[in-house]
Amino acid sequence: MAEPLIIRPADLDDINTIGFLVQQIWPDAYGAILTHEQLQYMINLFYSPASLRRQMVDDHHQFIIVEEGEEAIGFAAWSAIDEPGVFKLHKLYVLPGQQGKGLGKSLLQFIFDEIRAKDGQLLRLNVNRHNKARQFYERMGFVVTKEEDVPIGEGYFMNDYVMEVKVPG
Numbered sequence: 001m002a003e004p005l006i007i008r009p010a011d012l013d014d015i016n017t018i019g020f021l022v023q024q025i026w027p028d029a030y031g032a033i034l035t036h037e038q039l040q041y042m043i044n045l046f047y048s049p050a051s052l053r054r055q056m057v058d059d060h061h062q063f064i065i066v067e068e069g070e071e072a073i074g075f076a077a078w079s080a081i082d083e084p085g086v087f088k089l090h091k092l093y094v095l096p097g098q099q100g101k102g103l104g105k106s107l108l109q110f111i112f113d114e115i116r117a118k119d120g121q122l123l124r125l126n127v128n129r130h131n132k133a134r135q136f137y138e139r140m141g142f143v144v145t146k147e148e149d150v151p152i153g154e155g156y157f158m159n160d161y162v163m164e165v166k167v168p169g
Contacts, residue, residue, distance in 0.1 A: 003069030005103070007110045010063035010075060015052045017065065017072045021093065022047045028096040033130045038156050045152060061090055064110060066103055073098045076107045078115065078123070085121035087111075087167075092125075092133075108140055112167050120167050126150070126160040134161060141165045 010018065022043055030039050045051065055061040059079060066074040074094035081088045089111065094103045115123065127134050129147065142163040150158040 003071075005106065006067045007064055007106065008067065010056075010065045012053060012056060014063065014065055014072075015049050015056075018052060018063070018075050019047050019049065021072060021075055021095065024095055025093045029093070029131065029133070030128070033128055041154055041156060042152065055090075062114065063091075064107065066094070066107060068098075074103050074107065076111060078111050080115075080118070080120075081124070085119060087115045087118075087120045087123050089123055089125040104136055105140065112169065116167050116169055122164055123167055124162060124164045126158065126162055129159050129161055134163070137163050137165075141168070 026039060026043055030042075034042070055077065056063060061077045061079045063075060063077045065072050074092075076092040077090045078087055079090065080086075089108075092104060092107055094107075111123070123142075124145075125137065125142065126148070127137060134144075142165040144161045145164050146162045148160055148162060150160060152158055
């Protein structure tokens with residue numbers, strides 16, 4: 001019998017867990033897209049303990065973790081932005097061996113429920129133009145609204161699609 005899935009809010013005590021998940025997920029998600037150097041640079045930039053703390057405390061990103069039994073197998077983060085009714089999905093990652101089981105859809109549904117309760121009407125995200133996650137987001141109703149190249153330092157850019165979906169319900 002499979003362990004029950006739990007989606008729960010994450011807090012500062014979960015920073016190391018999120019960092020551990022990233023070390024397992026990012027090489028699979030981006031290893032064929034980014035150079036090893038850019039991959040390591042971005043992991044440090046976005047997922048160092050200090051960066052995750054800043055995102056949680058200063059930037060007010062809401063983090064959640066999905067667990068199977070006692071094991072963390074994915075996470076997501078989102079926040080309100082400076083447009084009324086619009087929220088931004090900053091992160092949604094599931095361990096490679098757990099993908100294709102509906103976890104991403106469950107995480108998105110949880111986020112939709114949370115932002116709908118705050119009068120959210122639109123969820124926006126950025127996804128790398130070469131990341132297979134784009135197809136997942138399209139299946140979830142997101143549409144590409146534009147392309148952008150975001151400088152992140154050290155001469156690196158995030159070459160992304162911006163995607164949006166109306167919050168269902």
